[in-house]
Amino acid sequence: xxxxxxxxxxxxxxxxxxxxxxxxxxxxxxxxxxxxxxxxxxxxxxxxxxxxxxxxxxxxxxxxxxxxxxxxxxxxxxxxxxxxxxxxxxxxxxxxxxxxxxxxxxxxxxxxxxxxxxxxxxxxxxxxxxxxxxxxxxxxxxxxxxxxxxxxxxxxxxxxxxxxxxxxxxxxxxxxxxxxxxxxxxxxxxxxxxxxxxxxxxxxxxxxxxxxxxxxxxxxxxxxxxxxxxxxxxxxxxxxxxxxxxxxxxxxxxxxxxxxxxxxxxxxxxxxxxxxxxxxxxxxxxxxxxxxxxxxxxxxxxxxxxxxxxxxxxxxxxxxxxxxxxxxxxxxxxxxxxxxxxxxxxxxxxxxxxxxxxxxxxxxxxxxxxxxxxxxxxxxxxxxxxxxxxxxxxxxxxxxxxxxxxxxxxxxxxxxxxxxxxxxxxxxxxxxxxxxxxxxxxxxxxxxxxxxxxxxxxxxxxxxxxxxxxxxxxxxxxx
Numbered sequence: 001x002x003x004x005x006x007x008x009x010x011x012x013x014x015x016x017x018x019x020x021x022x023x024x025x026x027x028x029x030x031x032x033x034x035x036x037x038x039x040x041x042x043x044x045x046x047x048x049x050x051x052x053x054x055x056x057x058x059x060x061x062x063x064x065x066x067x068x069x070x071x072x073x074x075x076x077x078x079x080x081x082x083x084x085x086x087x088x089x090x091x092x093x094x095x096x097x098x099x100x101x102x103x104x105x106x107x108x109x110x111x112x113x114x115x116x117x118x119x120x121x122x123x124x125x126x127x128x129x130x131x132x133x134x135x136x137x138x139x140x141x142x143x144x145x146x147x148x149x150x151x152x153x154x155x156x157x158x159x160x161x162x163x164x165x166x167x168x169x170x171x172x173x174x175x176x177x178x179x180x181x182x183x184x185x186x187x188x189x190x191x192x193x194x195x196x197x198x199x200x201x202x203x204x205x206x207x208x209x210x211x212x213x214x215x216x217x218x219x220x221x222x223x224x225x226x227x228x229x230x231x232x233x234x235x236x237x238x239x240x241x242x243x244x245x246x247x248x249x250x251x252x253x254x255x256x257x258x259x260x261x262x263x264x265x266x267x268x269x270x271x272x273x274x275x276x277x278x279x280x281x282x283x284x285x286x287x288x289x290x291x292x293x294x295x296x297x298x299x300x301x302x303x304x305x306x307x308x309x310x311x312x313x314x315x316x317x318x319x320x321x322x323x324x325x326x327x328x329x330x331x332x333x334x335x336x337x338x339x340x341x342x343x344x345x346x347x348x349x350x351x352x353x354x355x356x357x358x359x360x361x362x363x364x365x366x367x368x369x370x371x372x373x374x375x376x377x378x379x380x381x382x383x384x385x386x387x388x389x390x391x392x393x394x395x396x397x398x399x400x401x402x403x404x405x406x407x408x409x410x411x412x413x414x415x416x417x418x419x420x421x422x423x424x425x426x427x428x429x430x431x432x433x434x435x436x437x438x439x440x441x442x443x444x445x446x447x448x449x450x451x452x453x454x455x456x457x458x459x460x461x462x463x464x465x466x467x468x469x470x471x472x473x474x475x476x477x478x479x
Contacts (some may be wrong), residue, residue, distance in 0.1 A: 060338065064418040065155075068107045069440045073098045074261050076141035082199075084440075090405025091390060094432070095143035095444040102126070102133030102441070103148045110157040110207075111373070112436035114425045115166065116183050124425070124434045125166060126442045127157030132358035133442065134189060140432040140444045147189050151177055158206045162216070165192060169218060170206035176207070176232070176240060177217060197242035198230035205278075209234075210256040210374075215269050215293075216240050219254050220278065229254065229270060231293040244293025249274040249410040253319040256290065257326070263356055267291050267301065271329065273317040281377060283317035285329065287354050292369040300355040303332070304347070311347065311362045315339045320349070321376045327352050328398045330381055332418075338416040344371050344385055348399050363393065363401035365415040373423040380404075382433065384421040390435050392447060405447060409437045 074082040099106040110127030121138045131151035137143045154172030168177040175196035175212045179189050196202050203222030218230040229250040232240035251272040259267045270288040275281050284303040290296050304314035320331035329349040348361040369388035381393040389409040393401045410420035424435045435443045
């Protein structure tokens, strides 16, 4: 019975929700939810990020390119006001390091990630068109540049860390750049091995790591041949060893975890945000068993171009992240806001049955901005939404979301263009949050106040049904 309710939840949800609209029912969600390939192809060196159509679904990405901010940054420790006025609520700016402070030739920011050294000191990594910038954020009110790590020229760059190493990939080629972080507390970061095995292309769109299994996944990259995942063993973290690949579809981003629930307990599961090609087609989530990288199998998938009646179809499978209990995925599609004119939309996918993922809810706020990257920590969802900046959502229940704080890094507007905040990292033990902005560089924030403040006003009705004999839920959004 529970399975039947789950399977037909979207239809039931829409019917009940529209009845609620007609009779004027509206309310707030309860705040009691607890925090809980072709390997023989000639390798492509990458084109340096000069051709968005090769590995981005929307040519507007390059058309939107703007000059970087040129001017001073700011730190709370220095006092005074920031040189730019940013609209915000519930988020405090502690430091801001512009692109040029990392490298004088840097004109574009990309992804970001964090690292905590064995001593407990905290560091931010930011992708730049010239390489990778590193800053210490142990004192978040006085963030300091550590170094700049030169890399292939590209406006797409991604970083992850494992053990005492950082791994950097880009659409500019170069394979995997490995960096030794053992002396980072002394301000020294040295090059380790550069790995170009894996076939097909030296370019990558993203990099993902399963820390439980000690495997690195090089994701996407270039346009031909189609590239999904290339898998590397990190038994020796200084020298990743290629062990397998999956190239059935183009994978734009991925999250890989070791599953703990039957019937897949112990299985290494890859959630691939996949399209037919780098330019799109049948956007969805392909769920793979990658336990044996020489024999990867499909567990289940969802085609998000086939929308439930309470949601518009997805335009592109971009990125997502599992809820803390691993029962749901919060998914973003960076193209649909511009393609369909819908407001910023987060989709909720039920993955309790890995063989049959189902979209069960959406959350939309009133901004027009494209959503880009999101990460989940407890019941909070940290979003980097281009021109509307850092948006902090709370999952009042797994399928009922509301915005509780924001910091807008692009003051002029919240339009659906490819400018502003690229990514965000919320996993420092200290609670410090960092974000990477395309034009403005590295932001360092504190989220104000605990417990979470109440929602700031009314918003759009989210059509959702709490599975397992629950009721109608509506959420508010304010700005």
